[in-house]
Amino acid sequence: MAGMTFDTRHFGEELDSLKRRMLEMGTLAEDKVRLAMRALVQRDQKLIAEIAAGDAAINQLHLEIDDRCFKLLALYQPMAVDLRVLVAIVKINGDLERIGDLAVNIAEASARYITHPPVKPLIDLPRMGDIALRMLKRALDAFVSGDVSEAQAVLAEDDTLDGLKSQIFRELLTYMLGDPQKIEPSIDLILISRHLERVGDHATNVAEDVIFIVEARDVRHQGDPTTRL
Amino acid sequence: MAGMTFDTRHFGEELDSLKRRMLEMGTLAEDKVRLAMRALVQRDQKLIAEIAAGDAAINQLHLEIDDRCFKLLALYQPMAVDLRVLVAIVKINGDLERIGDLAVNIAEASARYITHPPVKPLIDLPRMGDIALRMLKRALDAFVSGDVSEAQAVLAEDDTLDGLKSQIFRELLTYMLGDPQKIEPSIDLILISRHLERVGDHATNVAEDVIFIVEARDVRHQGDPTTRL
Numbered sequence: 001m002a003g004m005t006f007d008t009r010h011f012g013e014e015l016d017s018l019k020r021r022m023l024e025m026g027t028l029a030e031d032k033v034r035l036a037m038r039a040l041v042q043r044d045q046k047l048i049a050e051i052a053a054g055d056a057a058i059n060q061l062h063l064e065i066d067d068r069c070f071k072l073l074a075l076y077q078p079m080a081v082d083l084r085v086l087v088a089i090v091k092i093n094g095d096l097e098r099i100g101d102l103a104v105n106i107a108e109a110s111a112r113y114i115t116h117p118p119v120k121p122l123i124d125l126p127r128m129g130d131i132a133l134r135m136l137k138r139a140l141d142a143f144v145s146g147d148v149s150e151a152q153a154v155l156a157e158d159d160t161l162d163g164l165k166s167q168i169f170r171e172l173l174t175y176m177l178g179d180p181q182k183i184e185p186s187i188d189l190i191l192i193s194r195h196l197e198r199v200g201d202h203a204t205n206v207a208e209d210v211i212f213i214v215e216a217r218d219v220r221h222q223g224d225p226t227t228r229l
Numbered sequence: 230m231a232g233m234t235f236d237t238r239h240f241g242e243e244l245d246s247l248k249r250r251m252l253e254m255g256t257l258a259e260d261k262v263r264l265a266m267r268a269l270v271q272r273d274q275k276l277i278a279e280i281a282a283g284d285a286a287i288n289q290l291h292l293e294i295d296d297r298c299f300k301l302l303a304l305y306q307p308m309a310v311d312l313r314v315l316v317a318i319v320k321i322n323g324d325l326e327r328i329g330d331l332a333v334n335i336a337e338a339s340a341r342y343i344t345h346p347p348v349k350p351l352i353d354l355p356r357m358g359d360i361a362l363r364m365l366k367r368a369l370d371a372f373v374s375g376d377v378s379e380a381q382a383v384l385a386e387d388d389t390l391d392g393l394k395s396q397i398f399r400e401l402l403t404y405m406l407g408d409p410q411k412i413e414p415s416i417d418l419i420l421i422s423r424h425l426e427r428v429g430d431h432a433t434n435v436a437e438d439v440i441f442i443v444e445a446r447d448v449r450h451q452g453d454p455t456t457r458l
Contacts, residue, residue, distance in 0.1 A: 070313070073316070074308060087298075090320065177409050180409070183406060
């Protein structure tokens, strides 16, 4: 564009690069939760220990993305939608880091769980994992596409996750009442269901941030920025 | 100051007012957790139901503070420490809202808990509550005073909270193994201990944001902003 200054072009490149890093972080967090659930189902002690050892790569990206957001805010003083994207990335960055932590929490509970005989075949818990991961993936896709209906679909799945969590709790309670040996491992499965619910919560936060970015753009197009500001 | 423009003065007033609102929100969140713990200990069904009904005031403040941060970023394009404070407030705002949610979660678990006879006198759980609330209060005090040592003291308390959580778990496990009637209510106490641990986590996040604000100011005073940027 003829009127584009060097600074604007540079800002655009920086912002695109930042978005890519944030999506890389999203993929790392997603992979970590997926691996944690696989390790639990397969009772893979080595993989569980690896995941429980922490998420240095995610923590590193978390710091980098925060720093880059701050730099871009300080150096370019972006306006309107660019500012919204940056503020949203600061928040999404926090959510993705927490998802990485939750994968660690799942692995910690799994490490305890596999020291006991299996309480039952795990079916609903992996299903919760699949739903939570699908929510996260769709939220990040919506961030890329700016598709509000995709983001809204994420919000709708929260109830499914909540329903499964309650169902898992009631079922495990029956096992615990029937056999005291199953109390301790069942509690770890209950905790894991809570961790997965929270992965879903963070995916919901990401989806809400996408709606915040896009709706503001729509409102601006209607010539009335104050309704959202 | 003679060289101060109207805009700068106006920005300063707006930022002060925003900080006050954030601290009000912090006090609301703190009160909510304190009330939730009191309602649990006193088995006060009415108070529990009130808290579980949600935190409309906190949610309203959450939206208002987010909007005001965004407006200030967009209208004044603040630099350096002012920018850091605003970015920190965006994050702290999210943490305080989650603390309000955790008070609701504590009340939800308490509502189930008091439908059973007491598992045991509650001593360590209220102690966890006191520590988590003290962490939050100190983190918010550190925000006001900019005292890094106060913020660092918050980080140190995280281990105490973790130790109490493990102790509570082991004790409740003994009760559950001895009497199946105690399984269901004990699980709610375990969940409440986890919620309190997370209140502490969010207080830790606030303390870290305070360190981020203050350390950057120190670094700037040393004339080397790039080490932190």
